[in-house]
Amino acid sequence: MADFQNRDMAKRVLDKIKESGVEAKFMHVCGTHQDTLVRNGLDAMLESTGIRILQGPGCPVCVTTPNEIEESIKLADSGIVVTVFGDMLTVPGAERSLAHAKGDGADVRIVYSIMDALRMAKDDPNKEFMFMGIGFETTTPATSLALLSQPPDNFSILSCHRTVPKALRALVNMGEVKLHGLIEPGHVSAIIGEEPYQFLSTEYNIPQVIAGFEPLDLLMSIFMLTQQIKEGRAEVENEYFRVVKPEGNPKAIEAMAKTLVESDVKWRGFPVLPGTGLEISDKFEAFNSRKKYEDLLSPIWDMDFPEPAGCKCGEILRGIMEPQDCPLFGKACKPGSPVGPCMVSFEGGCSIAYKYGKRGN
Amino acid sequence: MCLAVPGKVIALDGAISKVDFGSGVIREVNMSMLEIEIGDYVIVHAGFAIQKVDEKEAKETLKLFEELMEKT
Numbered sequence: 001m002a003d004f005q006n007r008d009m010a011k012r013v014l015d016k017i018k019e020s021g022v023e024a025k026f027m028h029v030c031g032t033h034q035d036t037l038v039r040n041g042l043d044a045m046l047e048s049t050g051i052r053i054l055q056g057p058g059c060p061v062c063v064t065t066p067n068e069i070e071e072s073i074k075l076a077d078s079g080i081v082v083t084v085f086g087d088m089l090t091v092p093g094a095e096r097s098l099a100h101a102k103g104d105g106a107d108v109r110i111v112y113s114i115m116d117a118l119r120m121a122k123d124d125p126n127k128e129f130m131f132m133g134i135g136f137e138t139t140t141p142a143t144s145l146a147l148l149s150q151p152p153d154n155f156s157i158l159s160c161h162r163t164v165p166k167a168l169r170a171l172v173n174m175g176e177v178k179l180h181g182l183i184e185p186g187h188v189s190a191i192i193g194e195e196p197y198q199f200l201s202t203e204y205n206i207p208q209v210i211a212g213f214e215p216l217d218l219l220m221s222i223f224m225l226t227q228q229i230k231e232g233r234a235e236v237e238n239e240y241f242r243v244v245k246p247e248g249n250p251k252a253i254e255a256m257a258k259t260l261v262e263s264d265v266k267w268r269g270f271p272v273l274p275g276t277g278l279e280i281s282d283k284f285e286a287f288n289s290r291k292k293y294e295d296l297l298s299p300i301w302d303m304d305f306p307e308p309a310g311c312k313c314g315e316i317l318r319g320i321m322e323p324q325d326c327p328l329f330g331k332a333c334k335p336g337s338p339v340g341p342c343m344v345s346f347e348g349g350c351s352i353a354y355k356y357g358k359r360g361n
Numbered sequence: 362m363c364l365a366v367p368g369k370v371i372a373l374d375g376a377i378s379k380v381d382f383g384s385g386v387i388r389e390v391n392m393s394m395l396e397i398e399i400g401d402y403v404i405v406h407a408g409f410a411i412q413k414v415d416e417k418e419a420k421e422t423l424k425l426f427e428e429l430m431e432k433t
């Protein structure tokens with residue numbers, strides 16, 4: 001495969017970014033982009049340029065609310081087998097996490113794919129199984145395809161899926177950060193294509209580049225954004241065209257349209273963001289945990305859970321604070337004893353900063 | 362979460378394929394979102410291939426980078 005880690009080329013692109021003289025703040029919304037930036041020291045290299053990269057709400061586990069975690073804990077405590085992706089296990093709800101529930105005797109199982117959860121349900125028809133559907137558009141089609149595959153009666157999904165473009169509209173409308181450009185997530189875009197981002201350029205005049213995940217992809221995307229600014233353009237460009245097609249993945253889009261409907265959901269650190277959630281459509285309501293276990297879950301829906309004391313995850317997810325600015329970072333809050341979800345998920349800003357040895361303030 | 366990794370399709374059986382991720386890691390992957398052939402490179406996320414990697418476009422990308430660097 002082609003070499004996207006070429007150091008000479010990376011240095012040349014970095015020099016060009018510096019030469020451009022552009023001073024701007026760009027935001028990405030993807031934990032994997034953050035990982036590439038920090039792991040390869042690109043964030044430090046960019047300090048010599050006029051460009052600052054902010055991380056937005058790009059970690060699906062981090063933006064999941066305490067209410068959703070409480071829903072899953074409630075089902076686990078009620079004897080339902082709860083299947084989740086690994087990094088959901090230790091995210092704290094109101095007090096306990098799913099790991100605590102497991103320690104208290106609940107049947108909580110880590111799966112790599114929703115297909116594993118389906119298989120478990122089929123193999124064990126006497127138990128009820130719930131799959132916690134977390135993730136942006138990259139992950140959602142799998143949930144849709146599972147729904148379309150005639151799941152067994154003892155299987156249901158707690159949909160906590162969220163969508164990116166409309167969340168970006170909300171973030172821009174909040175006006176806390178002035179963004180000069182957006183680095184769009186390559187694998188979300190592999191599904192949805194280029195069009196859904198268009199309004200951010202036409203209505204808000206924000207340059208955008210869809211970016212891949214190698215160091216060179218990111219540097220090149222940043223360079224392309226500086227060029228748009230220099231030339232007074234605001235459009236959606238696609239640096240990751242070896243994977244992202246303008247139309248996205250039509251089969252995945254169709255599967256999502258058949259099974260899910262938009263909903264208004266809260267994101268951690270944000271208020272309710274209209275149209276940014278995906279709930280299971282009425283046609284598939286037999287597999288919707290919220291319908292199937294409404295009596296158990298509905299008391300949780302309107303509860304208000306405070307954020308963990310002192311945790312700045314909300315500010316980090318909105319791009320107005322860095323992990324190192326949190327007084328608990330690396331002290332009371334570490335990967336082994338996380339206070340907030342940004343330290344739990346391997347895509348969380350705090351865990352990435354900690355892992356690659358960022359200095360706490 | 363959105364972490365997705367490239368691999369090469371080495372066997373196909375209906376919607377289920379075997380994908381080689383290198384270093385001896387081979388896994389079953391669901392292909393129902395794509396039309397693929399053995400030998401294709403795909404991006405895999407949570408057990409599903411979400412898109413193909415176009416090798417020609419990959420080389421094209423690097424050429425384009427070169428051109429952009431020359432031009433500016």
Ligand code: SF4
Nearest residue numbers: 311312326333340350
């Ligand atoms: S370091 Fe811990 S407490 Fe501070 S914002 Fe991150 S997760 Fe929250």
